[in-house]
Amino acid sequence: MIDGLELAERALAAVDGEEAEVIVHAESSALARFAASEVHQPTLVENASVQIRVIRDGASGWASTNRLSDDGLAAAARRAAEAAASATADPDFAGLAEPQPLPDVDGFDPDTSSLGADEQARLAHGAIDGTNGLPAYGYFTSGVTTIAIASTTGLRAEQRMTDASALVLAGTDDRSGFADATAWRVGDLDCRAVGREAGEKAARTADAAELAPGHYRAVLEPYALAELLTYFAVDSLGGLGLIEGRSYLAGRLGERLFDPKVSIVDDALDGRGLPKRFDFEGTPKRPVPLVEEGVARGVVWDRLTAARARDSQTSTGHASPPDYRLWGPQPLALRLEPGEAESAEELCELVGDGIYVTRLHYLSVVDPHEGVVTGMTRDGTFRIRDGRPAEPLVNLRFTTSIPELLRDVPGLGRELKLVNQQAFYDDRYPFGVLCPALATGAFAVTGVGGGPGL
């Protein structure tokens, strides 16, 4: 296991007397991917990279390497200095973060950290075996991620975190169901139950019917809702989108924009999620209210966007990983507060007549300013009739406004579910959304696709 701070200190020492910041991002992970109930793509990753940021006269240059020898670090430091020398000064550069007390959080589990190939394969097979004989597609994955930051301001921050996920699509040619579960403690995962949930869902999807396009009331399972919230957040819940006018919240802060039952907070300290101590500038994490009882309260900020806002804004601790800075600060620990409904069935009663959506596919933002996204439903779409789940439906194309969807909310589930949102591109950094199932009065179906199944 790599000593992140020791490595960060060595890299910082390689910078020759200039203002600098170092981020160490290390990963040790396994992902046992399966299809047709057989592991077909098992991937093991061991990596550690060092990102060096050199500041020269207010201009920043970055270089990174995974050559961790003294020579490798020195070369990266030189390239960062060359980059800084080629950049222009940013008048809003607020300086590197000063040391601040960091919160203590959960998020590291020794048992998850020490999983070996046999156990990871066993957990994958557990998920496969849970589908009650239906072919299983998905994965089990677990990993350890280390983030360490050191800078010439004296800032030192380190966190080691674990995460584990099981995801199952159970299906044949004419039916399919989906489930997943994520936790930072593998002991909190019941892989077999994930397979069972997917299998049971799939069994109800055969002989799916079409549905005429139109506006429908709907129940969204946490899988579907979490993805919608993540897409909405990219443009609308970060400081950059607000400054640039793309955010739905631009010019609307303080207004009641959503149903009073809707409260959204970004809370990386919540142990039910995937906890973090600090962001990628070393700023401490803290809960940030975004929507309170339907009223837009704020967005998240990093140091640069806070300075550009020019209204005494400060960083909320949401600097993105270096490769994602162009997207601005992002809320990666969203929590939609729960409601009162005991079950999805109770939400169906609230909807009366509508549709039930398990999972979404291939979302794309059509209009960021209005929060309009398009995508498909899949792996468990049903009609709701007389307040009860009814016949299965084919996959539906929706093109819907997320703000409108959140403006008319008959109810929310009582139970929060952590839904993984990382697709494991690039370096591993676990994050997800905590949310309940939700009933909405406004879900726009704009077309139909194929039936459920493979």
Place this chain on the structure above:
Amino acid sequence: MRELCGEAIEAAAASGAAYTDVRALVRRSQYVATKNGRVEVLQDVESEGIGVRVLVDGAWGFASNRDLTLKGARDAAARATAFARAAAGRGNRRLVPVEARNGSHRTAFERDPFAVSLADKVALCLRAEEAMQQPDVRVTSAFVRALREQKFLLTSDGVEVDQETVECGGGIDATAVGDATVQIRSYPSATVGSSAQAGWEHVERLDLPGEGGRVGEEAAALLRADPCPAERTTIVLDCDQMASQVHESVGHPTELDRVYGTEAAYAGTSFLHPGDLDTLRYGSPLMNVTADATTPGGLGTFAYDDEGVAATREPIVAEGVLRGFISSRETAARLGRGRGGSMRADGWSRMPLVRMTNLHLEPGEGTLEDLLADVDHGLYLETNKSWSIDDKRLNFQFGTQIAWEIERGRRTRMLRDAVYTGITPAFWGSLDAVAGTEAWTLSGLTNCGKGQPGQTAHVSHGTAPARFRDVEVGVKP
């Protein structure tokens, strides 16, 4: 590199691997991005490591390690074989054989993009931004990128390949903000610009500053444009939108791993079946699509893929009929036809997957103006803005940044927020014209996502403007 890869092959064989392929990589990239006249990102990244894939008792294993030493190579091989054993399945995987051979590939270029100073790259971006300035344009941005990847591949069946690819590219965006709408224009495409396997001459030919004025003006004009009406009508798509259309509705559904279901849980499957080969009518007789890993300048160009199959050019759709799949040695063996040749991994820490290489819509005849001339009423749509397609690659919805009404063969008023939808074979069946070679353009995308853990592939598409009849435009309800 050769020694490291050989060490891993030996270690894997000693642990019981029946087949092993090993890739040792050194990758360096630069990314320069400016926004509103300021440098947003100026980044120089290097990454190196080794990836070892093994077949043990018919089960795959893959392990990677950043440590490019003999010990690192042995360690990756041992972990790959251990994981394969632990996750053993039915053990019936077969590969199409390859001929043992040595090979090499070097990107041909005139000017090494890494020899261009970072300061010059910044200056180019800032010049392009300056050209986009307009009163209503609130955000301008520009970027350029460069990548060099040195890759050594060694397989246990005797393939030894040394390849060095060089890519570069760039793009610009202007975002105009009005009271009720936000509009963006991009060049040469949204989000990722356009890249090529080429030297800096490719970026110079893009002429980002030269296009900046038009991009800024159009972004501002879109604020005052009428929304695109909903109707069934004739559409003509530009090269950029055609690249997205080919990518999403022909490239992905013809990937044979999707056809066999191994991407089902994430990217999805395909409406195609193995038995559709040579029989399924994919589109009109004007539809000819070719997979070509030999295209000069293509981001998917190589001498050998990541399991040692030599690059080729093969038909996927010919005169509207499905004639081929994009495949690997394993999926080709399962199909009983073909030899693979499209296995590509994103860097050293990911397993090779079936991926598009360069996938082209072959040119037809005439010019864009010829295509428009034969439209009494319709739309000309430019530059992809949004994209979504279902898990079987049938139901799609695309939005474009800008549209023009066509009346009696001529472009008339500008329209905003254009969206069109369709079902893949029916849409391609409505293809009634493809412009000719003069209009055919190679677009290089660097954001094709697939796999778990996620992988991003770089893919090129050669397309020409094309015309489709009776297409649903706009969103209902």
